Amino acid sequence: MQTEHVPSRPHQPAGPSHPPPPSGIGRFAEWASARENRGFADYDELWRWSVGDVARFWEAVWEYYGIRSHAPYESVLVSAEMPGASWFPGARLNYAEHVLGDEDAPERVAIIARSQTVGPVEMTFGELRDAVARARTGLRRLGVGPGDRVAAYLPNIPETVVALLATASLGAIWTSCAPEFGTRGIVDRFAQVDPEVLLVVSGYHHGTKAIDRRQEVARIRAGLPSVRHVVHVPYGSEPLPDTMAWDELLVDSEPLTFVPVPFDHPLWILFSSGTTGLPKPIVHGHGGILLEQLKVHDLSFDVRPGDRFLWFTTTAWTMWNTLVSALLRRAAIVLFDGNPLWPDLGAQWELVLPQGRPPAGRAVRPVPPASARRHRFAPARRGVRLDPRTVRRRRHAQLDQRWNGRVRRVPGGQPLAGRGAG
Template identity: 60%
Template sequence: MSAVAEGRLLRAAPPDARRTSELGRYLDWLHDRRGLDFADAGELWRWSVTDLSGFWGSVWDFFDVRTHSPYRAVLEDDRMPGARWFPGATLNYAEHAVGRPRDARQVAILAYSQTRDPIELTFGDLAEQVGRARAGLRRLGVGRGDRVVAYLPNIPETVVAMLATASLGAIWAGCAPEFGVRSVVDRFAQLRPTVLLAVAAYRYGDREVDRRDDVAAIRAALPTLRHVVDVPYGNGSLPGTIGWAELLGTAEPLVFEPVPFDHPLYVLFSSGTTGRPKAIVHGHGGILVEHLKNLSLSWDLRPGDRLLWFTTTAWMLWNVLVSGLLVGAGTVLIDGNPLYPDLEEQWRLAAQTRATLVGASPGYLMACRKHGIEPARRFDLSALRQLGVAGSPLPLEGFVWVTERLGPDVLLNVGSGGTDLCTGIVAGSPMQPVWAGEMTGNLLGVDARAFDAAGNTIVGELGELVITRPMPSMPVGFWNDPGDALYRAAYFERYPGVWCHGDWIRYTERGSCVITGRSDATLNRGGVRLGTAEFYRVVEEFAEVVDSLVVHLEDPDGGPGELLLFIVADDGVTVGDALRDRLVRALRTNLSPRHVPDAIHAVTSIPRSRTGKKLEVPVKRILLGMAPDAVASRGALLDPASLDQFTGWSLRGSAAP
C-alpha cells in the first residue's frame, strides 16, 4: 500500500496555466465577448451548470459551430428525458472534422498496426478520401437515415468511412473484428443496415486471425444488406464484395447534408454482458458541442497536437479519438495487441509520434508500475502535456507512480464517463490541481452528484452517481424503443427526472471525487459499503497476484452473505494457505474485518469485456445459478470461455468441483 494518503496534493495548477491553456483562452474570450469573469475553475463550473443556456451558447460561439440554419433557442425544454437543445439548427458533425479551413499539409492521422506498415494522412488527404468514400456510398444508394455498419479495426479506412457516412446524414455503427458472430449480429441486426464494411483478416501481435467465415456468417444473418465492402487488410479477401479501391474510385466535391441537431450520428452499444446490447443513439449536434468542449477545455487539445489512446472500434473512446479532428489535432490510431512486443510499446509510440496527450487504462499503468517500467527515462516524452486515464478506477498507488515517473510538467487527468453519454462526467483540466487517489471533479456543464437511496445529495459518503441537469450528449434515445420506455427505465427510473449513471461515487468537500466501481457490484456487509476498486487495490498489490475479482452474494434474510475472492496467480505461484492467510491479513488491516472473504479461489482468467472492465455482475449471476450464455454475450469478452469456470460452484466456501 502507498505511504501517500488519499487527498494529498500531488500537483498544483501551474501559475501560467491560464495563459498557456485552451481553458484560459476560453476564460479570456468570456471576459472579452460576454463580460463574464470567474475567479477560478470552481466558479466557472458553477456558472456552467446554473446557466445552461449561457454556458452552452458560449461553447457554440467560442468554437464557431457552423450551421446551415440558425437555432431558435439554446435550450427550449430542460426536462430529463426530453431536453430540446438548439432547436431549428441544422449542421453536420463531419463538416467540422474535415470541412473546416485547415492547413491541408498538417497531419490528421498517424496509423500504426501489426498488420501493415504505418500510414500517415494529412487533413488534405483525409478530406479527399472522405469525399471519395461519400461518392461511393452514394452510388450504393446510401442516403439520409440509412445505416452503414462496420466490422473494422482501428485503421484510417474506418475513420474515412464513418465521416463519409455522417456527411450523408446516414447513421454509423461499428464493431471490432475481435467480436464473435453472435455479438456482432446482436448489435447490427437491430439497425437493419444496408451496407457492411469488413476485413478478411488481421494480425494480433504475431498471430494471424482469419475472419472470412465470420464475415460470411454475419452477412447471412443480416438480410437487409444490399452491399458489402471489402477493406484490404491482412491476408485474403471477401468474395462477392465491392473493393475499397472501387468504392473510392470517383472524386467528387465534398459536401455535407445539413441535419437537425438531434439527427442520429452513430449508434453505440452497451457491453452486452447482461443480455442483448442496448443500442444507444447519439446525435450530430450533441456529440459535436460536447466533444469540442471536452477535448479542448479539459484535454487541452489544439491544432497541431497529437492524441494517442489505445482503443478498439467497439469502445466509445474510438469515437472520441475521431473527434480530435474537430479541434485540429492529429489522431494516432493503434491496431493490434497493445502489449506487443512488450509493455513499453505504447510509450515507444508516444515518443515516436510526439504525442501531446496519451491515454492509458489503469490496468496498463499498474502493470507498468509492477514491472518497473521507467517511461520518461527510456523514451523522449518531452511533447507530452497530459496523461489521460479512464476505463476503471485508478488505485492511489497509480496516481503516485505516474506523478513520480512523468514529473510535474505532465498533468495526470483521471476521468470517468461512459458509452451512454459518449464523454466524461468527472475529470480535471490544466487549471486545476491533482489530489492523490481522487478525480479532480465535475466537468464543465455536468451537474453530477452523489445521491443516497432517498435522492438526497450527500458529500463524504458513497452514493449513486447522478446528473441533475441535462447535457447535450445525453442520447437521442435507444434504437427501436417506442415511447422511450427502455431509455427511461435505463437511466430515469430510480430517481425520476434525474440521470442515474450506475456508478458508486464519493465526493469530497472540495468537489473532488472517488469512483469505487459499479453500484450494482458494490460490496455491502454488515451495513458497511465498499467499492470493488478498493478491494482490488489491496489484493493486486501482491506480487503473486496478476488479476482478481470479488463477488458478494447477499443473504436474503439479512445476514452477512458470502464474499468470494477469485485470483489469477502469477506463473509458478501456488495459491495455498500461506498466500490466502497473507491476503486475509491485508484485507482485514486495510479495509475491515467485514471484508475478509469467506473463500479465496484460484482461476485461470478474470472475465473482462473487450474494453477491459471486470464483469462482477455476470459472475455473480452465474454463481446464483444462471447459465453463462444467459448473462453475457461471449463475443463481447476478451476471453469468451472465461465465464465457464464459474459454473457448478458450491456456494458455501468450498472449492470448485
C-alpha cells in the same frame, strides 16, 4: 461560412519569470468572462456557471467555436426536462463538415496509423478530404442517404475513419464493432439497427498471430438480412467472395459536400456491453457530439492544432469516436491496431516518447521535458518480478485511491458541464 475559432496564444518568452501559455480552459474562461461581463475566480466558479445556467453555457460554447449552421437556431433549450430536452431547434449542421474543415491547411498531418498487420500510414487533411469524397461518392452510388445505416466490422485503421466521415457527410448513421468480436456479439448489436451497408475485413494480425475472420463474416452476413452491400477493406488478408472491394468503392469522386441535418439528427449508434440482456443501442446526434467533443478536447484535454492525440482503443468503444473527434481541433490522431504488449511493454512508448523505446530491462519511466503535458509515472523496482495478480491488485488499489481523491475535489462529483447538450 465561419471558420473555427481558436483564440490566439501570445508569444511567451522563455524563463521562469514568465507564465506558460494559458490552457484551453484558461482561454475559454477569459473569453467567457468578457462575454458574460463577470469574472470567474477559479475552476469551481466556472463549473457552477456551466451546470447552473446550462442554456447560457452551451450557447457560449456554440459561439466560442464558431459553429457552422446552414440555418439559425430558434432557441438554445426548449425544455430542460429529461427525457425530452430539445437543444438548438431550427439549426442545421453536419459533424463531418466541422471535422474536415476548409482546405486552409491541406498539408497538415491528420492521421498517423501504426499496425501489426500492414505498414505505417500517414494522411494529411488534404488526403483525408479526398478519400472521404471518394467514399461518399461510392456510398451514394450504393443508395446510401440520410437516415440509412452503415455498419463496420473494422479495426482502428484510416479506412474506418474515412468511412465514418463519409457516412456522416451524407446524413447517414454510423455504427461499428471491432473484428475481435464474435458472430453473436456482432449480430446482437447490428441486427437491432438494420444496416444497409456492411464494411468488413477478413482478418488481421495480433502481434505475430494471424487471425482469420472469413467464417465470422459469412455468419454475420447471414444474420443481417437488411444488408444489401458488403464492402471488403483489404487489410493484409485474403479477398472475400461476393463483396465490393474498397478500391472499387473509392473509384470515383464528386465534390465533397455535406448534408445539413437537424441538431439532434443521429450521427452514430454505440452499444452497451450487453451484460444484462441484449446490448442497448445508444444514439448520439450531430450537434450534441459536435459541441461536446469540441469542449472536451479543448477544455478538458487541452488539445491544440498540430498536437498528436493517441488513445489506445478499438472501434467498439466510445473512446474511438472521441479519438476521431480530436480532428475537430486540427490535431493529428494516432491510430494503433494490434497487441499493445507486443513485443513487450515498450511497444506503444515508441509512439509517444521522442527518444523511442526504453532500454531493455529498464523500468518504463518517461522523463518528459518540462513543457510536456504528460502524467508522471512512478518507477518500478528493478530486478523484482511480481506475480501478475499482485500487480493488478496494486494497480487497482492505486486507481481507486486516485479516483476517490479526485471525486472529493470536484464539487458534486460532476465534471465541467457534466449535464447538457452532449
